Amino acid sequence: MFIERKKDLHKILSLHERAVAGRGGIALICGEAGIGKTSLLLAMRERIDGDHAVYWGGCEALFTPRPLGPLRDMEGRFTEDIRAMMQNGGRSTKLFSEISDSFEKGAVLIVEDIHWADFATLDFLRFIGRRVSEIPILVIVSFRPDELEDDGKVRKIVDRFPASFTFRIDLKPLSKSGVRKLCLAAGIKEHSAQYHEISGGNPFFVNELIASEESPGGAIPASIKEAVNTRLLRLSPQEREFLEVLSVLPGAIPKPILEPIFGDQGDLFAMAALGRKLLTEADSGSLRFRHELARLATLARVPATRQRKIHETVLNALVSIDEYSSAHDQFVHHAAGALNAEMVLKYAPLAAETTAAVGAHQEAAAHLHTAMQFVDEASSEQAAEIYEKWAYEAGLSLRIDDDVIEARRHAVTLWRALGEDARVAENLRWLSRLHWYRAESAEATRYADEAVRILEDTPPSAERAKAYSLKSQLYMLNDEMAEAIEWGEKALKLASKFDDTEIRIHALNNVGVARCFRGYAAGVAMLEESLSLALEHGFHEHAARVYTNFSEYAVEFKEFDLAERIVSQGVAFDTKNDLDSWTHYLVGRQAQLRCAQGRLHDAKTICEGVLELDRLTLLMKLPARLVLSRVKTLMGDKDAASNLADVLDHASATEEPQHIVPAQLNRLLFAWLNNAPRIAEESLYALFDIGADAMHMWHRGEIAAWANRFGYETPSAFCENIAEPYQLELTGKVKKSAALWRKIGAPVDEAIALIRAKKPELLATALKIARKIDARSLEEKILAQAGEHGLADELPRKRRGPYQASRNHPLGLTQKEQIVLSLLVDGNSNPEIAEIMSRSKRTVENHMSSILKKLNVDNRMDAIVLVQSEPWLLPDNNNNK
The missing domain is CATH 1.10.10.10 (Winged helix-like DNA-binding domain superfamily/Winged helix DNA-binding domain)
Known part of the structure; x- marks a missing residue:
């Protein structure tokens, strides 16, 4: 019976009518287990099925969730091309795009129990959620609120669905009247209040209590477990055993396993369970417990030792069926349940490979982690592969912790013992990358050097080219550009010999950046080639890396027109391809560009937006942090000083000059604006210690200019081959320096140059600039300078009026x-x-x-x-x- 759900049904049907009219939407069906979420969806499907397509899938409580489990449930409705993509793996965004394009107006997409969803399914929901305003379908997801609160990854997806298109339907327990109606329909005319009290109004609990057939005056079961037990005890031992065996199978129960487990009686037992409404049958023919709570209550009856034997039986049955030969994830589930080390070690890597192919790296890592629990029974080679594969998948899932590092080290030890030098070097190369991601520069360099040393004792190979390119990258990141070029060119030579496009893309990126940052025009062409190859061959993360490095060069070398193009293209590319971890680093460069252009409020808005986002590493947030500290300094924010100290700590943790130098330059700006000579001295000597060789011409020039402004003698290396505006200032041509800054489009630097002239008309111009961009600290500095030279009365008075954010949009x-x-x-x-x-x-x-x-x-x-x-x-x- 469908009781006390008419309002909920009307709401969901109205949302479907909205989709039919061309406006997509998302319905969140929320309620505790047994509250009637599936019943509501079945009632909705009855009213629209036939007129509009309904795609229905669910997530299951496996040890490791099936990748794209709900999409696999509904793949029979997809085109052959989409089904082929799902079988063969490939880029998830391409698959998701094909699926979203295949939906017709008014279609309904149902994903049940997303609290059990795998990461690939969550990525799909995020993809659809971002685009639902332009896809005229109704997306329905169901979940239990208590499960969702415990699962941060699912909560973040739900919270980020667009609010204007997201509608929540909370299913409430039945009232006493509703329970009375259920009881009356079952022929129970009295004591419905007791059923309501015991069940709490949960429809499934009520139905189980009714089905237990205990007399109202008798001992009514106090829990769903007891209610299910009562029903099971009325069955024959064979029927009860049949259900207990099936209870180890979460979700769908494939019919073909009945014969190898139960023989000819399997179908008879299934028919009996369906008749008693203990099981249900899906459109695909698979069986399922009427509710997950009923399955769990049945499973709870089975002792752990017997559960292991049942898992072994089910595993053998699945393996014997040809059509399930690729169901590696299910094999792992039951092999682990049976404590069958041989089968876990055999199938977990295969399941991980299949899972990773659709982008479900978290689940791939989980399969391999299951294998690691049995690694003591593996051969040395098998164990080494499991360790390195788990470290790779876990690392991709942003889990770069000590366990991942230790797994790589285990792999190194095992491959060394086996004499596999190439595999040793490959894991050392990955250890280098992992330590770099953790901002542990010294360890990263050590492992990269060791990888190269080993590979240079072996014949030339693509692996050696990768190691060379990694060393080039590390040198580039530490501003040791000559060495970056040397090792990058070695990598390019080997990549050409082995016709390896990916290594060429990586090495071109490194060498191009190194050449650009040392003022060689050829570097730009190399970056353009690296980007072109990455886009042509579908290496999206390599393309994102080029956009990031290229934008940094364009912004720092004040090529603002190029920066506008590259940053804009890069952000759009990263966003379109859901490369969020790259997007927000690049957006930090966009903020740096806005700050350099004097658009301080826009820069601040962008930075704060990035820093509010979750799951970003220190490196992803660092560009935004650096820009925000500069903006706060210029705008005179109260927390500017403490913010500068925090950012310097973050930058110093990377041990990379590319981050440390800007942090120290921000402190010099603060010291100058706030008359803090001690801070200036600390930062200047820290920069001198880093050395001019580790810096590009614009940073060297800015350091030389600050040293001159504070009256310090500048090491000669910082005055050689520096950017022209600083050269003009250092030779006393401050007016020409200001004019060049104006031509570049850098108003803050223009104002600073004008201040040094100490002439009323130039100070007046600087003051107008400071007020226009709302740089309050800079304004106060100009007024103070004018006061010291008796020029305050000659400067224009400030016109009152708020800064209008709409004047400049990011x-x-x-x-x-x-x-x-x-x-x-x-x-x-x-x-x-x-x-x-x-x-x-x-x-x-x-x-x-x-x-x-x-x-x-x-x-x-x-x-x-x-x-x-x-x-x-x-x-x-x-x-x-």
Whole structure:
């Protein structure tokens, strides 16, 4: 019976009507186990099935979740091309895009029990959630609130669904009246209040209590476990054993396993269980317990020793069936349950490989972790492979902890004992990368050197080229550019010999950056080639790395037109391909560009947006931290000094000059603006100790300029081959220096140069700049300088008026364009936007064209995804939770 759910059903049907009308949406069906989530969805499907496609899948409580389990449940509805992609693995974003494009208007996508979802399924839901405003379907996900609270990864996905398109339906327990109706329908006319009290109004509990057939005046079972036990005890021993065996199978129970386990009686037992409503049958023909609680209650009856034997029986049955020959994840589940080390060691790596192919690296790591529990029974070679594969998958899942490091070391020890030098070197190379990610530069260098030493005693190989390129990268990151070029060119030579495009892309990136940062024009061409090859061959993370390095060069060398292009393209590329870990590092460079352009409020907005995001490593956040500390210093924020100290700690932890130098330069700016000579002295000598060879021409010039401003003698190396604006200032041509800064488009640096002239008209110009960009500390410094020289009365008075954030948008959107974009994110079409704004359709189309161009995206959907990834693009936008 369908009781006390009519309002909930009406709501979900109205959301479907909205999808049919062209406006997609997400329904969150929330409620405790047994509350009736599936019953509600079945009632909805009855009303729309036939008219609109319903895609239905669920997540299961396996030891390690099936990758894309819900999509595999519904793959029969997908095209052959999509099914082939799911079978063969490949890039998840390509698969997700194909699936989303295949949905017809009014389709319903149901994913049950997302609290058990694997990471690949969560990635799919995030992908669909970001685009749901442009896909006219209804997405329904169900979950238990208590399970969700315990699972941060699922909570983050749900919280980031767009609020304007997300609707929550909380299912409440049945009232006393509702329980009475269920009892009356079962022929029970009295004592329904007792059933309500015991069940708490949970429909499944009520039905189990009714089905237990205990008389109302008797001993009513006090728990669902007892209710299920009561029902099972009424069955024959054979039927009871049948259900107990099946209870070790979470989720769907494939019918073909019945015959090898139960013989000819398997089908008879299944028919009896279906007739008693202990099991249900899916459209695909598979069986399932009527509720997960019933399965767990049945399983709880089985002693642990017998559970192991049942797992062994089920494992043997599955392995014997040809159509399940690739069900490696299920084999691992039952092999682990049976404590069968041989089968775990055989199938866990295969399950991990299949799982990783669809991007479910967390689940791949879980399979391999299961194998590690039995690694003492593995051969040395098998154990080494398990350790290194687990470390790889765990590392990809952002789990770069001591366990991952230790696994790589175990692999090194085992491969050494086996005399496999190439495998030893490969793991050393990975140890180098892992330590670099942890900002442990010295360890990273040590392992890279050891990898190269070993490989140079072996014949030339692609592995040696990888090691050379890694050394080139480490030198580049530490601003040792000559060495970076040397090792990178060695890698390029070997990569050419072995026709390895990926190594060529990696090495071109390293050498290109090294050449650029030493002022060689050829470096730009190498970066362009690296980017072109990465895009052509689908190496998305390599492309993201090029965008990141290229943008850093363009911003730091004040090539702002190039920076605008590369940063914009890079952010759009990273966002489109869901490369979030790269996106936010690159967005930090975008903030650095805005700061250099004097757009301080825009830079601050972007930085704070990045720093509020979860799951970003120290390195991902560091560019934003560095920019924010500079902005706070210029704007005179109260916490500027403490912020500078924190950022210097973060930068110093990397042991890399590329981060330490900007942190110290920010302190010098603070010291100059706030008359703090002690801080200036500390930072100058720290920079001198790093050495000019580890810095590019713009950093050397800025250090020389600061030393001169504070009256310190500058080591000669810092005055050689420096950027022209600093050279002009150091030779007393401050007016020309300011003019060049103006041409570059760097107002803060222009104002600082003008201040040094100590002339009223130039101080007045500097003051106008400071006030225009709202650099309050800089303004106070100019006024103080003027006062010291008796020029204060000759400077213009400040015009009162708040800074208008709409004057400058991080990506240059006008106020009208921001309104249009906000309405677009809310899911409005162009005609609807025109009506809301009382503008012509042509005007809105013009605005939309300009928005897409400024966001550097191809279409409306990409614009929506970009805004959802970077909510600071609409500071007043309330579309995200």
